[in-house]
Amino acid sequence: MSLSTFIRVLIRNWWLIVLATALTVGSTAVFVLLQKPVYQASTIVELKPSVVLEDPNQILNTINALTRRNVINTIARKATSMSMHEEVAREMGVPVEAVLSARVQTITPPETNLIEVRAQSTDPAFAAAVANIVAQQMLGQDYEKVISMEVIDPAMPPTSPIAPQPVRLLTLGLIFGLILGVAFALMEHALSILRSGIDILDDKPLILQQPALSSVEATAPAQHKTSSEK
Template identity: 30%
Template sequence: MELTDYIRILRKNWLVIVVATLLGVGVAAAWSLTRTPEYTTSSTVFVSTQAGGTIGELQQGSNFTQSRVTTYSNLVTTPVVMNPVIAELELDTTAGSLAADVSASAAVNTTLITITVTNSDPTQAADIANALAASLTSAVAELETPDGTDTSPVRLSRVKDALPPLKPSSPNVPLNLVLGALVGLALGVGAAVLRSVLDTRVRSSRDIELVTDRPLIGAIAFDPKAKERPLIVHADPRSPRAESFRALRTNLQFLDMGGRSSFVVTSSVANEGKSTTTINLAIALADAGKRVALLDTDLRKPKIAEYLGIEGGVGLTDVLIGRARIADVMLPWGDRSLFVLPAGKIPPNPSELLGSHQMQTLLTVLERDFDVVLCDAPPLLPVTDGAILAKATSGAIVAVAAGRTTRHQLGGAIDALQTVGAKIAGVVLTMVPTRGPDSYYAYGYGYGYGVYGEPPTDESARASARAARKATRGTRRKASDSAPATTSETVLSSRPQPPAPGPQRGRPTP
């Protein structure tokens, strides 16, 4: 992972990090407030020897006391020093318990002993420290007195008395809050990184590169109103999402597909935006002057007729079984060179129909008569229809929903296409956020929605659908009025012709 990846993780999981940090501060504050305040104070004892007045004797005495200071420090926590203090102050404790609150230390190359006492009562802490200094003085004098003499050559003098502290030494609330914040921050960052590592959803081109070497040919911007206006290139051509489809159109024209121009648009699972991607791409290609054939080859859950507002009762299935001709069921849509072949009735054997010789012949004829042929196919993981159809076309375009599809699902879809020998033209990332850490790039920067800068209303979208139905109703001819074809050659003999000028060619009102 690079530095930019960590920055993206932090931006994406900033809420988790902030909550963890605040939780750490809260735990530290609660712990600090529930602790009993402790007060610490200390007294200092000076160790000296009663030596002669010559320089040599003074030096010898100094070396002696420095060598014994550590020993005297260790005596502070022994019963011989503790018990007299307990008796004098009438403490309800033992020498071992009192020793837990007492420490003694001696600075290097000095003869000073510092006795430190911690207690919940500041006055008692000072009394214990002073009493321990006095008790240590008495104990050392007794231990260092030679036999047969009345005085000890070692003398301890208290040079600093302990005073009751004004502020508690613990808990240290500011320090605890800082430590709690640091621990919470570390846990939040760790959780964010772990969450990112365990997250297998496809969010960027780098995630796609981990699964396949096929190029990313388009990134479709997310539109929260996509269900209300699925035909975004037609309804709102200046929106960021419409611009995404035009960029996809441009990239598609640079693909080398061996001279062919038929594509299957599919996905790993349902609800990844493959149908709206197919339709809007077809409209964008038609706007660029291409003759486009749009086929609804999803013979299980067809959506093309519903989105475009045309009749879909007769269509592809009728052509494949020889009950209708292409010219009778393939309809022009809007004031464009776009012709639509609905799915027709849902058959009991979709896979067999899509893999039949009639379907291959149909694609061959359409590739000859049109600049681009787009087929909206079912998802690859639930059924095999898309993989079978992709083998008969120049390539498959796999739609991947950003933040929804997992790398495992995308890998399964790629394997399904490669198993049948289908060529993968590229991958289209749909529902890409336009803002935030997962945004692919800035869509539509500096551009408004329309002439007046306002997005189309729901009523205008419905008016668009009504106008589309009106535009295609005049060119509709029922398949039952024509003589049924008996062979695939007869079925495919009539090439779609542009409709005659008139009201039926009117462009749907946006």
């Protein structure tokens, strides 16, 4: 299909493109309106050698362990364990399912000794409370007194949700609607060509019958002439 033909197909079936786009964007808008906003709160915990260490070798070993990040990753993994969820639930006086619904996550930024604790909820205050209590529970764990932790950025109730994202979803809906409309336009063009081919095949027997009729008409006068000569 040439570019000019493609453009003519789109112009001829513009209503299909508009209809598909309107339906897609409209359904996306309804979906966004029906979704509850989800908020995410985060707190940051710093890991460092304990101040009670006096032996330089112990301090050096602790720094090396933090540099290898195996200690940081272990602590971060324990922060999302089921036992941690149960401790947080007891501290807050809520069911464990409520804490599990907060989707607690831990992020360990590279080249740092930091652990970011994230929690999500439709209630911004609840999300902040879960993140802060998880961080406090991390501080209360015993790491053989060689590592100390400190909350350097406590979680605050967020003011803006992370989901849904109306602009992003509506943009995707618009793009998908345009693609769907173009696909419908091309499909309609293909069906019209197919219908034209079927109509030609249906008319072909009539065309083939016309010479036969002409030969019959031509034979009739000849027979009449022969009979008159006799």
